[in-house]
Amino acid sequence: MIKSSFLQGTSTQPHMAKAAYLRQMGDIKMIRIFFFVLIAVFLTGCANLKKAELNKKDDKTKTFDLEEYKVILDSKGKKHPKNYSILKLDNNSLRYISRVSYIRKDGAYVEITEKRDSYILKEKEPNSLYTMNYYYDSKTRLLEGNSRFFYDIPVGMYIRYDNKGNVIEQINYDERFLDHCKFKIEDLVKKLQKELNVDISNSFKTINNDITEVSLYIPKSENEEGFYVIKIWGDYSSEYKVYSTLRTIRVDCITGVILIDTIESLSNVEG
Numbered sequence: 001m002i003k004s005s006f007l008q009g010t011s012t013q014p015h016m017a018k019a020a021y022l023r024q025m026g027d028i029k030m031i032r033i034f035f036f037v038l039i040a041v042f043l044t045g046c047a048n049l050k051k052a053e054l055n056k057k058d059d060k061t062k063t064f065d066l067e068e069y070k071v072i073l074d075s076k077g078k079k080h081p082k083n084y085s086i087l088k089l090d091n092n093s094l095r096y097i098s099r100v101s102y103i104r105k106d107g108a109y110v111e112i113t114e115k116r117d118s119y120i121l122k123e124k125e126p127n128s129l130y131t132m133n134y135y136y137d138s139k140t141r142l143l144e145g146n147s148r149f150f151y152d153i154p155v156g157m158y159i160r161y162d163n164k165g166n167v168i169e170q171i172n173y174d175e176r177f178l179d180h181c182k183f184k185i186e187d188l189v190k191k192l193q194k195e196l197n198v199d200i201s202n203s204f205k206t207i208n209n210d211i212t213e214v215s216l217y218i219p220k221s222e223n224e225e226g227f228y229v230i231k232i233w234g235d236y237s238s239e240y241k242v243y244s245t246l247r248t249i250r251v252d253c254i255t256g257v258i259l260i261d262t263i264e265s266l267s268n269v270e271g
Helices: 002-055 066-074 185-196
Strands: 084-090 098-104 109-114 118-124 131-137 143-150 153-161 167-172 211-217 227-237 242-252 258-265
Touching: 066 098, 066 109, 153 211, 185 242, 185 258
Parallel strands: none
Antiparallel strands: 084 098, 098 109, 109 118, 118 131, 131 143, 143 153, 153 167, 211 227, 227 242, 242 258
């Protein structure tokens, strides 16, 4: 009997172990399901938070401040004691109705362009390399979109809104342009300052003594190389109101090697 009992006991142990194992696996499966649900909820929350942040806009940029703009235009280039000092006022262009640039009290550089169907507000904070562009409908004065630039190079996201302020379109310019470059804009600014004594940190063109343009050429095939192009118009003649020299610099956007650095007389430059 003892032997029989022993054999019977040993014969039930695998079943008991199997049952315990199945219970344990079931518990693990439930834990995994709970864990994945938790992750899904977390990611959904992050996505909603990101969307909320994209939809969240500063009160000052939700609508274009037309009254403030009129005050700026009425100042006719004179210093305004409260908020800003005018740098330039231009209403003689065929491309737009008027354009005014000024320095705000907080040190930010601002440019406003009035067109037939829109207002474009550009703001550059004192310690930033980048300019934020805000686009407004001229009739409703509602914000239609915003984007960020370094000179003529779009950076980050372009976001477009409907008339209720909801995000309806997003374009990632980094994926289209800057992701191709291992040598980043910050690297470019430091290199030109250190090696050529050329300061391009101020992307607000209208306050430079010389006119500076910075663009990015993205190769169309694998056989081509991408590069930054810096053009500096210098030696301005107040008598003839023209620039007499053009400096062109090209920098490889992968390696950071300076490919070209030339200065030419504008009389020898076509176009």
